[in-house]
Amino acid sequence: MPELPEVQTVVNGLGPYVVGRRVSRVRLERTDVVFPPGTDVVGALIGRLIVALHRRGKKIVFTLDTGDRFVIHLGMSGQLTLDPPDATVPKHTHFVVDFAGLPLQLRFKDPRRFGGIWWHGIDDSVDAALGPEPLSMNWRVLARRLDNTRRSIKTTLLDQTVVAGIGNIYADESLFEARIDPLTPAYELSDEQVRRLTRAIKLILRRAIRAKGSTLRDYRAADGSTGSFQSRHRVYDRAGLPCRTCKTPISRIVLGGRSTHFCATCQRPSYGSRLG
């Protein structure tokens, strides 16, 4: 499910319920979703207070009263929801946490298991190697990071060490908004293009958060509801459909092994690029 807007929506939904709560019960249904392998998450969590919850990139960061932190990453199909304890526990639910005084339990379900639970010590930095947060990033910071790679801008935006939180949907949507050809080598973008791209990323991400994310299939907010931003996608998953701006059929190509959607007319190569 998870790109920045979806993860932010989950955090927004969980925060009011779990922050300030004490963990009363933990069940780990399979140990291979926990990293490092062998970590005793049940022992480490029982009786602890959740003092903070926040998002960093696509990671959901829990902070305990001990100062320890752990991260839940939703991978491709993960869901983190609050459900009544008597509600049916769906298949692929790997981790369930109950809190004192809360008539809801936190459930982590992830059929494909690309996600998981990462336990961090007090000193172990959660955001080591992660790029800047796109919503508060200055375009010059992005420009500096694009300067030293010959990869396409599309592929580069998916690199979490360059910018944190952007995935396949919002990379395509942001490049459309900025009118930039996804095949453009990152280092060839002009300052003007990077400025437009930075603005586009912030605009698209904010709109998507307001719409509570995009639900294509698995994504659910903490209360189990779906997002609505998918209905406002301009290019993602719209191959062959007319561009909402110019009616040209949307193209689909594969870049870095990921499907990439764009309008060949609105996102012309060379339009405003550094090398022309």
Add this chain to the structure above:
DNA sequence: GTCCATGTTCTTTA
């Protein structure tokens, strides 16, 4: 049976 999927990491290639 085939192909594809909102992600990341390890391996191979250039």
Add this chain to the structure above:
DNA sequence: CTAAAGAACATGGA
């Protein structure tokens, strides 16, 4: 050596 491309991971839906 490094950067970039490719494969792998696991499950389910079209």
